[in-house]
Structure formats: C-alpha cells, structure tokens
Amino acid sequence: MAASDPGRGGRFDIIDVMKRLDRRIIFVFIAAAVVIPQLIPLNLPLSASPPSRALHQAVENLPRGSVVLVAFDYDPSTLQELDPMAVAFMKHCFSKGHKIIGMALWPMGASIARAHFSKIAREEFGLKYGVDYLNLGYKFGGLIVIDALGKDFRDAFPKDIDGISVDEFPIMSNIRNLRDIDFVMDLSAGDPGIPFWVMIAQGRYSREVGGGCTAVSAPQFYPYLESGQLAGLLGGMKGAAEYEKLVAVTGTATRGMDSQSIAHAAIVFFVITGNVFFFIDRRRAKKRAKER
Numbered sequence: 001m002a003a004s005d006p007g008r009g010g011r012f013d014i015i016d017v018m019k020r021l022d023r024r025i026i027f028v029f030i031a032a033a034v035v036i037p038q039l040i041p042l043n044l045p046l047s048a049s050p051p052s053r054a055l056h057q058a059v060e061n062l063p064r065g066s067v068v069l070v071a072f073d074y075d076p077s078t079l080q081e082l083d084p085m086a087v088a089f090m091k092h093c094f095s096k097g098h099k100i101i102g103m104a105l106w107p108m109g110a111s112i113a114r115a116h117f118s119k120i121a122r123e124e125f126g127l128k129y130g131v132d133y134l135n136l137g138y139k140f141g142g143l144i145v146i147d148a149l150g151k152d153f154r155d156a157f158p159k160d161i162d163g164i165s166v167d168e169f170p171i172m173s174n175i176r177n178l179r180d181i182d183f184v185m186d187l188s189a190g191d192p193g194i195p196f197w198v199m200i201a202q203g204r205y206s207r208e209v210g211g212g213c214t215a216v217s218a219p220q221f222y223p224y225l226e227s228g229q230l231a232g233l234l235g236g237m238k239g240a241a242e243y244e245k246l247v248a249v250t251g252t253a254t255r256g257m258d259s260q261s262i263a264h265a266a267i268v269f270f271v272i273t274g275n276v277f278f279f280i281d282r283r284r285a286k287k288r289a290k291e292r
Helices: 014-019 024-039 050-060 076-095 109-124 143-151 194-202 218-227 236-246 252-291
Strands: 067-073 099-104 133-138 183-188 209-213 232-235
Touching: 014 252, 024 252, 050 076, 050 209, 050 218, 050 232, 050 236, 067 076, 067 109, 076 099, 076 109, 076 183, 076 209, 076 236, 076 252, 099 109, 109 133, 143 194, 183 194, 194 209, 194 218, 209 218, 209 236, 218 232, 232 236, 236 252
Parallel strands: 067 099, 067 183, 099 133, 183 209, 209 232
Antiparallel strands: none
16 A cells, blocks of 8 residues: 555554544534633633723712612523623622612513522622612503602612512611712613613703613614613623623633633634645645546
C-alpha cells in the first residue's frame, strides 16, 4: 500500500482521524462547557454597561431607610433572565438598609416575590415582615392599578398577599401613595410592564423608575434611558450578571454568562478547526487528482 494513503500503512493522519470523529464527542465538549461553569464559577471578566451602572448608582444614592417598590411583573417562563436581577437588586437594597414593598401585575409574580422574600429578607438578612419588607400580592388591571397607587395605595391594595390589612404593618405607616415611595423597580417580561410604570410613576408622579427586562425587550427601552425617564436598565442575563458584579454577588447570572461564554468559544473553535481540516483535505484531494 502507498504510504500516502490516509489512515493506512501504519501512518497516522490527523485529517483522516478528524473525518472519522464521532460528532457526539463534540456534543460532550459543549455539554461540559455549559455544566462545568455552573459547578465551578469561573468569574470571567465582565464590565458593567452604563444602564446597569446607572441603576446601581440610583440605589446607592438613596438615603438609608428609603422605601423601594418592586413590581414582579414576570412569570416562570422568564425566570432564567429576571430572577437573578430580582435577587441581586433585593440584596443590594437590603444591604443599604432600604425597605422593599413587593407587588405584581402578573399572576405568578406574587408567588415569586414570596419565595424571594422568604429566602433573602428573612433567612439571609434576618429582616422582619411588615417592618422591613411587605408583599402586597397580585392585582389585575395594569395601568389602572398603577394609577390607583398614585392616588392611594389602599385603593389598589387594602390588604397584603395573606389578606391582612396593610394598616397593620409599620412599613406602611408613612406610605399613602406613589409620592411616598423613594424608588420604583419594575422587573418586566412584557405587558403590563416598564412602559406603564414610566408613564404613570415617573411621568405623572415624578418617581425614579428603574427596569429589568428580557434581552430581546431591552432595545425598545433605551430611548427611555436617553430621555431620563428610566433611571437604569438591566437587559437579560448579561444585565443581571453585570448587576451581580456591581453588588459583589456571584449568582446564577454570572455562572450563566460563564457557561455561555465558554460554550460560544468552544463552538467557534470547532467551526474554525472543522473548516481548516476541510480545506486541507480538499487541497490534498486536488493534489492526488493531478498526480493521477
């Protein structure tokens, strides 16, 4: 046999090996690239964008003891993007001594808020319900509900999520309407969401409003930032990871961005490598054809 015959005559040929490579090996590498950063955070370099830094600074500028209204306007379908934002934002507020009143214009939002309050406010920070934080629950109505908050909180939410009168909670003693809220943060997966809060809370009642949204929705809110109607914005998992970096929290968004970066790098590597071997093999084939 001719020594030039690939893979024969005992001669190792990398091109022949690559051509025979089982594609499932590539799948294993991609899976490892995704899973390993989830188990071992790599903390790859990530610089915070201006919208994320603006939101962080807005919270930093609030006097200690400020009351922040957080609207959990999303559901389980967008947990991967919005949950890390909620966690990082709540930790930031509580670490600065701010109080949080949670509510939702989406049905599942109130349950999501309850879970976060239980884990973060009560277990991690040791805060007291009704004094340091409160969950008003869900209310259908979108724009109408926000407008009612601007006039009197009790018109929209006379009771909390458990049916207890809000007047029984110390956190509500000085809160009558939106003008008594120091900052509004809307974590939005769609409609109702950020546009309504900007229109009413910021436009009509001059409250500072920050936002968090899915990556695909973020571009439509950039004009709000440029006009000053939005104090800051977190867009998708990247925005959540940036905020985690700003508040020194290694959460699911940071690990998710690590996985995404490594997986993308692996895909690019395999694409480039595959093309290099393809062109080398094609060149060899042409050379053999001429020799015949």
